[in-house]
Amino acid sequence: MLKYILLGFLNYQPMTGYDLKRSIDNSTGHFWHAYHSQIYTTLRKMEQDGLVTSVIDDNDEKLERRIYEITEQGQSELKQWLGKSLTQLPPSKDSLLVRLFFSGLRSPQEVLNELKFQRQLHQQQLETYQQIEPEADPQSELEGSSIDFDREAKFWRMTLEFGLAYEKMYLNWLDETIARIESL
Amino acid sequence: MLKYILLGFLNYQPMTGYDLKRSIDNSTGHFWHAYHSQIYTTLRKMEQDGLVTSVIDDNDEKLERRIYEITEQGQSELKQWLGKSLTQLPPSKDSLLVRLFFSGLRSPQEVLNELKFQRQLHQQQLETYQQIEPEADPQSELEGSSIDFDREAKFWRMTLEFGLAYEKMYLNWLDETIARIESL
């Protein structure tokens, strides 16, 4: 999966591993997290497979900043992946729900503490998403590009809407669940 | 993670790998999926680590059905895990959102087809959850057990409520997103 995320971003413009890490953290990372260690190793592998090429940045002679660029083969692989629609539900994994499922073994107070802490985190996450709203086009500086970033931004916005809906739903459910446990 | 799910179920009663597979598919699998291959190998590893013990079922001489039972060490490890509350948001991974994020490369019709198909799947999933509602206690036959299954069932119900809220949110978002793309 990470492979396609990297191809997706490199299809916008050439970037270093670190640039990719930041791009992911600010956008797709909200629904597909990646560690820098995985990004660097995956980029190396993709270069071996001919999906990207890399050059060392000349501007900066001290730091070995490697700039990656997507190849035609990379573009074609990205398009091919997008062409094959999902035919199943993406499996969801939520360790909090696993913990809650087996919470008969814990004291109600312990469960409440955990849920209330999660509530804070989800509240923060919601606020993070709400602050992304105004600026929907972080790539707007790319004037000469062949990419229509207005069109791209519509899809980015849709994933943001998902994040907002998800956090609101999560907060609602946490509030109801907390209330239910408190009344036990 | 799977380790703790297996411990959680074995804490209710001794079971075979296949029993565990079915229990997971019907409950925690909705928020933490596991393949049978992983279940069997993890059980073997847990036995080596002293978290469970196993015996071959005598009733069935043809089939080598191995019945696993949780040990005291296993119980203590399960409780210890539950004791350490999550301090971060569980990372979510949703490949549909990744695909949508980069859907500027696709035709609107392709995107719509994928979203509409996902809509069907989520509708089915919602109905699945709605049918679980009436029977909240699949373990009710265990009369002599030391586990208070009424108390357990309250937590199971909470995770089910999450599933219902999640699917409703997802369907809503899909409907809005589909409408937005159709009006482009």
Add this chain to the structure above:
DNA sequence: GGCGGCATGTAAACAGTTACATGATTCC
């Protein structure tokens, strides 16, 4: 000079997925 953030990487461990394999039982 020390601290924090920038920037890049490797190694080892762990988790999860896919494919292969086998044999029993049940139903048609």
Add this chain to the structure above:
DNA sequence: GGAATCATGTAACTGTTTACATGCCGCC
């Protein structure tokens, strides 16, 4: 007899996470 489902497992691979490691730059 054949197909589907029950039931158990191994092997190879891929993906993900944690830990280790290094050095630069700017700020106080």
